[in-house]
Amino acid sequence: MTQGIKRALISAPGKVILFGEHAVVHKKLAVAASLGLRTYLHLEENDTGKCRLHLPDVDIDLTWALSDLTLDVDRVTLETGHPMDIPEEIKKQFEKWMGVTQREAQRQAVLAFLYLFFVLKTDKPTSFGFxxxxxxTLPVGAGLGSSASFATCISTALLVLFHHIPVGFAQSEKRESHLDTVNRYAYKAEQVIHGNPSGLDNSVCTFGGALSFRRGERFVPLEGFQSLQLLLTNTKVPRSTSALVAGVTAKKEKYPQVIDPILESIDNISLRCCEAFKRSNKDSLAEELEDLVDMNHCLLHALGVSHGSLEKVRSVTGEYGVKTKLTGAGGGGCALSIIRDDVNVETTNLVAQKLAAEGFDCYRTSLGGSGVNAVVLDNSLDQAWLMSADRETLEMHAT
Incomplete structure (x- = not known):
C-alpha cells in the first residue's frame, strides 16, 4: 500500500437480475443492478513476512510464509491465457498451498486468491507481510453475486497492496481507469471460480448502479437509473443453474412456436424497464416496474423455471400487494420484491416475518448501490471489529 497506509477497508456490492433471466442465454436483453448487501475486506500490512487469508464465511484460515510462495513462471505468462489453462505443474503447486479445502466454495476462494496473488505481486522486502x-452480508450460492463481490474485493486488495492502484482510487481523477483495472482482474478471478462467466456480475460489483446487457455485446449503464427498495427472499432451495438452462433450451427446441414468443416478450420487458428509467417519472416508475415484475415471473414460470417455494413467496407477498418475481436461475434460490415508497415498515416487517415462518431468509436492502470502494482505517480500530461489527457499522467505515 501507499507508504504510511497500513490498514484499509474494501467493500463491493452483490448483484441481482431485475429482468431477463434465461432469455439472456438466447441473446435477449437483460437488466442487472447492484445491491446494498456487500462483501467487506479488511487489509492489513505488517512485517511478519507471512500472508494470512481469513475467510470465515467459508471456514478458511490459512497462513503462508511469503518466501515459500514462489512459482517458476512469470506473471505475464500466467495472466495472458485463461486462468484454468495454466500448466499442470502450477495447478499441483496451487493444490499443495490450498491445504484442507474440501468444499468447492473453499477451493474456489483460495484458488482465486492464489491466482491473483501471483499475477499481481511485485518484489517486496522479505519482512513484508499482510x-x-x-x-x-450476501448469502453464498443464492444467485446474488457473492463470488463476484468477493472477487472484486480480493482483486482490489491486491491491486492496492502491490501499488497498481492507490487506496483512494474511487475518488481519484483516474477513477474510471482504476475501476476498469479492478474489473479486469475481478473477471479473471471469476474465471477461476466459474470457468466461463459472462463478466456481468463482476462489472456490476465493480461499477455499481445498473446495467443492461445482451450476450456478445458490451454492458450499457442504465440511463436515468434510480435506487429502489427491495425485499430479497432466499428460499434456501438448492438448484442446478446448468440443468435449468438446459431445460429451457430443450423446450425451445421442442416447442419453438411457443417458447420463442415467450423469450421475445421477456426481451420486451427488459426494453420497457430501460425506457421506464429514462422517463425518470418516480411516481409511475414503481407501478410500472411492479407490472413488469409480475409479467416477467409469469413468463419464467411458463418456461418451467419457477418452484413451489418461489410461488409460496409470491403468495405471501401478494397478500399485502407486494409484487414478486424469481431472480437468477430459478428452481428455488432467491425472489425479489419491489417495495414501494408507500409501503410502510410495519407491513414490510410483517411480510418478512411470515416468510421467515416458512423457513425462508429475508433481506431488506436497496437496489443500485455504489460500486467497489476502499478507505484507510483509523489505526485505533482493532481488526476484530470486522468480525463482530453490525452491517451499519461496516457501511459507515466503507463509505
Whole structure:
C-alpha cells in the first residue's frame, strides 16, 4: 500500500437480475443492478513476512510464509491465457498451498486468491507481510453475486497492496481507469471460480448502479437509473443453474412456436424497464416496474423455471400487494420484491416475518448501490471489529 497506509477497508456490492433471466442465454436483453448487501475486506500490512487469508464465511484460515510462495513462471505468462489453462505443474503447486479445502466454495476462494496473488505481486522486502480478512452480508450460492463481490474485493486488495492502484482510487481523477483495472482482474478471478462467466456480475460489483446487457455485446449503464427498495427472499432451495438452462433450451427446441414468443416478450420487458428509467417519472416508475415484475415471473414460470417455494413467496407477498418475481436461475434460490415508497415498515416487517415462518431468509436492502470502494482505517480500530461489527457499522467505515 501507499507508504504510511497500513490498514484499509474494501467493500463491493452483490448483484441481482431485475429482468431477463434465461432469455439472456438466447441473446435477449437483460437488466442487472447492484445491491446494498456487500462483501467487506479488511487489509492489513505488517512485517511478519507471512500472508494470512481469513475467510470465515467459508471456514478458511490459512497462513503462508511469503518466501515459500514462489512459482517458476512469470506473471505475464500466467495472466495472458485463461486462468484454468495454466500448466499442470502450477495447478499441483496451487493444490499443495490450498491445504484442507474440501468444499468447492473453499477451493474456489483460495484458488482465486492464489491466482491473483501471483499475477499481481511485485518484489517486496522479505519482512513484508499482510492479512486479508473478509465478511459478507450476501448469502453464498443464492444467485446474488457473492463470488463476484468477493472477487472484486480480493482483486482490489491486491491491486492496492502491490501499488497498481492507490487506496483512494474511487475518488481519484483516474477513477474510471482504476475501476476498469479492478474489473479486469475481478473477471479473471471469476474465471477461476466459474470457468466461463459472462463478466456481468463482476462489472456490476465493480461499477455499481445498473446495467443492461445482451450476450456478445458490451454492458450499457442504465440511463436515468434510480435506487429502489427491495425485499430479497432466499428460499434456501438448492438448484442446478446448468440443468435449468438446459431445460429451457430443450423446450425451445421442442416447442419453438411457443417458447420463442415467450423469450421475445421477456426481451420486451427488459426494453420497457430501460425506457421506464429514462422517463425518470418516480411516481409511475414503481407501478410500472411492479407490472413488469409480475409479467416477467409469469413468463419464467411458463418456461418451467419457477418452484413451489418461489410461488409460496409470491403468495405471501401478494397478500399485502407486494409484487414478486424469481431472480437468477430459478428452481428455488432467491425472489425479489419491489417495495414501494408507500409501503410502510410495519407491513414490510410483517411480510418478512411470515416468510421467515416458512423457513425462508429475508433481506431488506436497496437496489443500485455504489460500486467497489476502499478507505484507510483509523489505526485505533482493532481488526476484530470486522468480525463482530453490525452491517451499519461496516457501511459507515466503507463509505
Amino acid at each position: 492479512t486479508i480478512s473478509t465478511r459478507s
